[in-house]
Amino acid sequence: MSKRRFPCLLACALLGASAALWAQPQTFGSAAHLHWDADRYGNHRYLVQVTKPADAVHVVIPWRRRDLHPEQVAVIVTGPDGKVVANVLRGAIDQASGELVFEARQVGVYAVYYQPYLSNGRSNYPTVNYATPKDTADAGWASKTGHDAAHWRKLPATPVLRYEGVSDFDAYTAMERVATPTEVQQLLAAHPAQVLWLFPETRAYPVRMFDQLPQRWAQRGPGGELADQALRGEYLSFQIGLWAPSAALDHVQVAFADLHGPDGAILPASALTSFNQGGVDFTGQPFSTRVDVAKGRVQPLWMGLDIPADAKPGEYRGAVTISADGVSAQTVPLVITVGEGNAVAHGDDDPSKLTRLRWLNSTLAQDNTLVKPFTAVTVHGAQLGILGREVQLANSGLPAQIESRFDERMTGFAKQPRALLAAPMQLLVQDANGTHALHATSLPNVQVDGPAKVHWQVAGDAGPLQGEVTASLEADGTLSYTIALKATQAVTLKDIRLEMPLRGDTAQYELGLGRTGDHAPADFNWKWNVENNQDGAWIGAVNAGLEFHLRDENYLRPLNTNFYHQQPLRMPTSWDNAGQGGITFKRDGVRYLVNAFSGPRTMAAGQVLRYDVVMRITPFKTIKPAEHFAERYFHKYDDLDTIKADGANVVNIHHATPINPWINYPFLEADAMRAYIDAAHQRGMEVKIYDTIRELSDRAPELPMLESLGHEIISGGKGGGFSWLQEHLDGDYIAAWHVPENRDAAVIDSGQSRWNNYYIEGLDWLARNVGIDGLYLDDVAYDRTTMKRVRKVLQAHRPHPLIDLHSASQFDARDGYINSALLYMELFPYIDRLWFGEEFDYEKTSPSYWLTEMSGIPYGLMGEMLQNDGNPWRGMLFGMTSRLGWSKGSDPRPLWQLWDSFGIEQADMIGWWVHDAPVKTGREDVLATSYVRHGQTLIALASWAPQSTTVKLQIDWKALGLKPGNATLKAPAVAGFQPAAEFKPGDAIPVEPGKGWLLILE
Incomplete structure (x- = not known):
């Protein structure tokens, strides 16, 4: 699968008057005539043999197509010379077969391309539309040939040789050749009382169609055993296809029995997994999924058997029982032969074996251990400490104070902490009787989950509401709050809001809520809007800041990067309050008040609202x-x-x-x-x-199985995109990145x-x-x-x-x-x-x-x-x-060379934002950052001034360890950056708009 190969050749059906004849698979070498331009002809063709020249020949192509409307798609015929045959007439065209008459002036092999498409070229998000039929036949030839089926049957019949795909990857598999309507009716007639139809399949034949029956099943019929082979220690994946032709099947269930093997050996039922019914989610929590199958749909049920490395070789027999509401359960026998050999790493080194499906339920690295460079969370009563930061909790469980010990250089820690809050945060409930803060009678009792996480719970009151706070702090600085407010009786409220009073000197910058990063605004108002992926902001200084997001229990991470509007932010019922909620910023003296409000509402007795908040304390590390x-x-x-x-x-x-x-x-x-x-x-x-x-490449062997999980993994959408996606997926997906050079197409995943x-x-x-x-x-x-x-x-x-x-x-x-x-x-x-x-x-x-x-x-x-x-x-x-x-x-090589000649790796970086930076310009539109080494300093100057200007450097000589009388200020030549120049420390240095200098002071 990993390389482009020669066209895949499948056995194909040759339809006669009453029977189908299957040819044997054939292997072709590198003959040039096997290649074709897919962008012109599409990815699929049948080859037919013309043994004698004729004005017209007749052929019926047994294509068994999965696209629902073949009559709306063009067919292109090319001759042995590769040229397009213009004189072609279309007869009966449906999913089962296509009838054609075409002019055959040459003896040899003709190709019938049956899904040609039109693409917008080398776009990474291609629009592919399938060509519609066009009448290219000469009128005289068409009149002479005739248009009635009776006349066509008298024409020379052209035998069908085989089906070919433009590559083995593009070719339709046996599971994508649809059963004809006649075959389906015969199958239904043979099993008139059947409601739950089961079709066992090994991993070699993954189900690819979810709304049509494959020919393979129609010919074989339902039932039978699932027989397969595996090595000791291998994870064996398999599937049972479920079909609901006559009625919907609700609440499908899977049950396993032990597999009994040689000399009393057992593979226990606990070693089997039903992936479609649930598993372990991405947070490490178990979950279950209800499986319902709509009438007419096919639902593959994927399963796995974890065979122990010490399993006794031999044949094991067990069973899988499938049931649904109101339907008699059916049992599928399992016959698994365990070989003598041992699988390496469960078989995971070969993705095509699908042993890696067991990874879907992995809990690897799902723990509260530390990650470098973070340090263990310390707990001293309600005082919590993490790398460079401290949090003091109030009785409400909310932060009473947050402090940062990072220094402004961001390379170490300061002796004195920097406070973020001017006063404790409060969750306030306002009603006709006044404003009530959520509070409890005592400080939270903090519990340690592991070195990287602690948690606490608080139960309290906020006026007419009862409040329960569940919160945690992690070593990286993430504060997570689940706040449930419950009305004990019907109540009318004026507002529920969270007040975060930040210190004004710390609230220097802000980004988020529709604002790009800049100085924090003095006064700002924001309202919820589903068109915007906005639910919070970051406010702070370089060495102390707070990120916050407002959520509820229904939060689901939106899609991003071109796809936001296909899975946008879910408006939190509590905070949004039907558009009445919002956020305000207000600079008020020494305070910078952030007020997240939700507005007036009524709550019924027993109603619970979730006012969840996620905060992160920055910086995270030096x-x-x-x-x-x-x-x-x-x-x-x-x-x-x-x-x-x-x-x-x-x-x-x-x-x-x-x-x-x-x-x-x-x-x-x-x-x-x-x-x-x-x-x-x-x-x-x-x-x-x-x-x-x-996004996920269509080359992933697991993709058919992931389709069987609905939209758990593959995001739902309008389909489309590159031809492979349209031809091999069921249409309910979002087409993503495409690489034309190697025909790699992807779908968006959750x-x-x-x-x-x-x-x-x-x-x-x-x-x-x-x-x-x-x-x-x-x-x-x-x-x-x-x-x-x-x-x-x-x-x-x-x-x-x-x-x-x-x-x-x-x-x-x-x-x-x-x-x-x-x-x-x-x-x-x-x-x-x-x-x-x-x-x-x-x-x-x-x-x-x-x-x-x-x-x-x-x-x-x-x-x-x-x-x-x-x-x-x-x-x-x-x-x-x-x-x-x-x-x-x-x-960047010229700059790298300057770095190396100066020794920048041994220098202390002191940015322009540091209040006591040793080199300043005295201007806000021309800034300086210093890279300080013993005996010399590299000064980076850059201008935002709209025109050419000059600056005089303000130098703290003592901080640099230099004497002004002996100092030189030189600009080394840097290709593409600056010419060589020399200045005196007190000179007015010219600076062009949008440019600057690198100066060495020594």
Whole structure:
């Protein structure tokens, strides 16, 4: 499956007057005539043999098509010379067969292409429409040939040779050849009392059609045993297809019995799993799913048997019982032959075996252990401590105070903490009698779940409402609150709101709620709107901030990156309150009051509303400039010696490359990937791969099984997209990224499903077996729970795991005007750098925007620039360059060379945002960041001034350890950045708009 092969040849039906004849499969070599232009002719054809030239020949193609309206799709006939035959007439066209008459002037093999399509070319989101029939026949020829079936039957009959797909992957499988209406009726007549129809199938024949019966089942009939073979220690996947032709089947249930083997050996029923009925979700919690089958639908029920490594070889017999409401249960015998040999890793090294389905229920790395660099949560009564931060709880369970000990440089910790709150947070209920704060009689009793998590519960009152608070704090700084408010009797309320009084000197910057990163507004009002992916904001300073999101029990992570409106934010019933809720900001003296309100409402007796809040305290960790400057990224698959010669030492491998060809399914070229990574390690280099969750390649062997789970994993949508998706999926999906070069197409998958469990196991497998050093994440769809697990499995197996995150700007109507930094902030504790990104504006945005939206520094990250290779002068204020290898114009090597000659890895980075920075300009539109070493300092200057200007540097000589009388200020020549120049420390330095300097003071 991992390489493009020659066209797949399937046995095909040759229809006579009353019977079907099946030819044997044939293998063809590399004969050129087997290849064709799929964009012109489509992916499927039948070959027919003409033995004598004729004005017209007659053929019936037994195509058994799964597309519902073949009569609306064109047919193209080509001759032995490859030229299109214009004189073609169409007869009866339906799913079972197609009748054609065509001119055959040459002896030889003719091809009948029967699903030609029209595509918009090399688009990564193609629109593929199937060509409609056109009359190309000459009128005289058509008149002479005739149009009636009786006349056509007198014409020379052309035998059908075989079916071919343009590749083995594109070819229709035996499970996609539909039963004819006659065959279906004969099947129903043979079993008139049957309601629950069961068709056992091994993993070799995955069900591909959910609204039509395959010919294979119609000919075989229902029932029979499921017989298969497996090795000891193998995980054996299989399926039982269920068909409901006459009535819907509700609440389908699966029950297993023990399998009995040789000499009394048993494979217990507990070793069997029914995947369609539920499992373990992405948070590690068990769940169940109700399976209902609509009338006329086919529902494959996928199952798995975990065979112990010490199982006694031999034949085991057991049974699977299937039942539904009001329907007699049926039993399918299981006959599993366990071989003498032992499977390696349950068989997981071969994805085609589908042994990896067991990964769907994995709980790997689902625990409360620590992730570097975080430290254990400390508990001293109601005082909680985490890395660089502390939280004091009030009686309500809400924060009474939050403090940060990160210093402004973001490389260490300050002696004195910085407070975020001007007063305790309060949840307030307002009625006719006044305003009531949620409170309890005593401080919360904090319980330790593990070194990385603690939790507490509070029961209290808020005027007429009873409140229950369940909350937790994790080592990364995440505060999660589930707040249930219950009315003991019918009540009319004026408001329920959360007040977060921040300190005004800490509330410097803000992003979110429809605002890009900038100085926090003095006065701001926001209302809920499903068109916008907005439910919270981040407010703070570089070294102390608070992110918050307002939710309820129905929260589901929206789709992102072009697909938000296909699964938008679910408005929280409590906070939104039918459009009456919102958020206000108000700067009031020393306070910056954030007020999340929900407005007036009535509550019935016993009614419960959930006012959930998720907060995150930033920064998450310190930045590490020395490591950042030492890791030089090459963002492209290329020759390793060439990459190393260019000065890079970390290689990001995209999908659509020889060693990682398929998007988000990096398992089909594992040997080639391993060889490349081994070679990189021998050169002292690291290799990271593109692998995430957002879309899934059609090359994943598990895809048919995932379809059987409804929309648990594959997001529902309008279908369409590349031809393979339209021809092999059932239509209820969202077409995603497509790579024309290797015909890789993908569908959107959910960011909160069991596929996350599979993903974690897959990363573990890659780290152990392939040696990947980390991940390149491209606009991911999963949340912090999965991101923690990602970090844990990589840390468990790799000495220096690296994860970087790229995002295109999400701040547009298509994506619901969400800031990329806010969208992904929950992941920031577990990644190493940012690459923001496509559609980010590096020229017309402010220093505040750069700081909060792109640099990552207020959150404990550093990054690089992407769009148009960024602005190198402004980038150096934040330690950012472009990446090598991504575009022809991107060449950070001259800057890297300056870094190395100066020794930037040994320097202290002191950004322009630090209040006592040793070098300043005295201006807000020309800024300076210092890289300080013993005896010399590299000064980065960059301008936002609209015109050319000059600046005089304000230098704290003592802080730099330099004497002004002996100091020189030189600009080394840097290709593409600056010419060589020399200034005196007191000179007025000219600065061009949008540019700057790198000056060495020594």
